[in-house]
Amino acid sequence: MKTGGPQAVADAELVARIPGSKSLTNRALLLAAAAPGTSRLRAPLVSDDTVAFRTALNGLGARVEADDADQCWTVTGTGRGPVGPAQVWCADAGTAARFLPPFAATGRGTFVFDGSEQLRARPQKALADALTRLGTHVRAHEGGRLPLHLETSGLDGGEITLDASMSSQYVSGLLMAAPLTRRGLTLDVRSLVSRPYLDMTLRLMRHFGARFEVDETGGRIEVRPGGYRAADVVVEPDASTASYVFAAAAVTGRTVTVPGLGADSSQGDLGFVRVLERCGARVTVGAQSTTVTGDGRLRGGFDVDMGDVSDTFMTLAAIAPLADAPVTIHGIGHARLKESDRIAAVAANLRACGIRVEDGNDWITVRPGTPGPARIACHRDHRIAMSFAVLALGSGVRLELDDPACVSKTFPGFHAELNRLFPGHSIPASSEERR
Numbered sequence: 001m002k003t004g005g006p007q008a009v010a011d012a013e014l015v016a017r018i019p020g021s022k023s024l025t026n027r028a029l030l031l032a033a034a035a036p037g038t039s040r041l042r043a044p045l046v047s048d049d050t051v052a053f054r055t056a057l058n059g060l061g062a063r064v065e066a067d068d069a070d071q072c073w074t075v076t077g078t079g080r081g082p083v084g085p086a087q088v089w090c091a092d093a094g095t096a097a098r099f100l101p102p103f104a105a106t107g108r109g110t111f112v113f114d115g116s117e118q119l120r121a122r123p124q125k126a127l128a129d130a131l132t133r134l135g136t137h138v139r140a141h142e143g144g145r146l147p148l149h150l151e152t153s154g155l156d157g158g159e160i161t162l163d164a165s166m167s168s169q170y171v172s173g174l175l176m177a178a179p180l181t182r183r184g185l186t187l188d189v190r191s192l193v194s195r196p197y198l199d200m201t202l203r204l205m206r207h208f209g210a211r212f213e214v215d216e217t218g219g220r221i222e223v224r225p226g227g228y229r230a231a232d233v234v235v236e237p238d239a240s241t242a243s244y245v246f247a248a249a250a251v252t253g254r255t256v257t258v259p260g261l262g263a264d265s266s267q268g269d270l271g272f273v274r275v276l277e278r279c280g281a282r283v284t285v286g287a288q289s290t291t292v293t294g295d296g297r298l299r300g301g302f303d304v305d306m307g308d309v310s311d312t313f314m315t316l317a318a319i320a321p322l323a324d325a326p327v328t329i330h331g332i333g334h335a336r337l338k339e340s341d342r343i344a345a346v347a348a349n350l351r352a353c354g355i356r357v358e359d360g361n362d363w364i365t366v367r368p369g370t371p372g373p374a375r376i377a378c379h380r381d382h383r384i385a386m387s388f389a390v391l392a393l394g395s396g397v398r399l400e401l402d403d404p405a406c407v408s409k410t411f412p413g414f415h416a417e418l419n420r421l422f423p424g425h426s427i428p429a430s431s432e433e434r435r
């Protein structure tokens, strides 16, 4: 029988404190704002993206109030689309820029959506075009980008085809607006990326009382009119965020459990643990929690499609130098259109560490190697910062992040939590002051 002592301490399971899902928080906020009456979000994510979303909804006529501990947000919704004029600041949040304009289009008046330089650079054309075809008067910057001006008297609905090859967020935004249209809306979705997010949207819409049908191909969705009813939501921990502590388990040979993230999760990014399994980690996805145990060595020599879980491809790419053979990740072309061009950013940072990398339009190959000290260019991309923090942890190399605080987009306490789980982690928590 094993007793206490150093080995027992080394083997002890680490229980990570992962904040709520950004995607669930911002969807639940929108649906609660669109429903009449009071809805509650328990354990919402409190971060730049969700606070921006909450503030935007307050400006659009809903009331979102937080309790003292920010553990429960109470939303008083209006039961209809918002009334303009309103100026909406989306900050860095893709979810705000893609979910809020369709919602506003179901209301009446004029609305102006804008965001940071980073968000202004991200594509919106398919969404702007769809709103125009539905009868909204839309004026956008070149290529449909922010700032976006809308003038609307509500949406009749109807049927439109939508190209979702750049982002699934356009589809989610239109779907969530659809029950507020006068006749209902049918979407014929083409070239969809990030499919699990669309399923998450539909699941949450159903929770708020929406009625819809999805055809057998999954590409045609018919949403009935009739609005929403208020509902309470318990927000699960964020699966994309959990990828960093799971990867940390894999590279340190420790066991990390994330409570509250289990087999029934609607977050596709929990699928990242199956990729870690290919690297040799042991994975248990239980009803209420997920556990990853690493053996400290990473197996490579595989090629994996991470198109459905692309927010986690950098987590794998950043630790891939520690694998015993090359790792290729493909299907991730749309990751070039996020907070940064993520393929380019990961490739350049790995090269700065002395690692051999090849990359193409929608793929990257990372070769085994010993990373050397480097300054990591985060490009204000939270996931670049968090991914390379895990490489620093796993390799013991000194990596300096040029913008450690950018993690506040989705996980303001990231460095502190990594340090709590893995004391002595080389990126100091003191670097975490907010921008």
Ligand SMILES: O=C(O)C1=C[C@@H](OP(=O)(O)O)[C@@H](O)[C@H](O)C1
Binding pocket: 022, 023, 024, 095, 166, 167, 168, 169, 172, 193, 194, 197, 310, 311, 334
């Ligand atoms: O709908 C969502 O909540 C999200 C969808 C994904 O974007 P794309 O659909 O643009 O890939 C993902 O990258 C993003 O972090 C969140």
Ligand SMILES: C=C(OP(=O)(O)O)C(=O)O
Binding pocket: 092, 093, 094, 095, 311, 338, 339, 383, 410
């Ligand atoms: C792509 C991301 O964010 P968003 O599109 O919601 O801004 C992300 O969080 O990785």
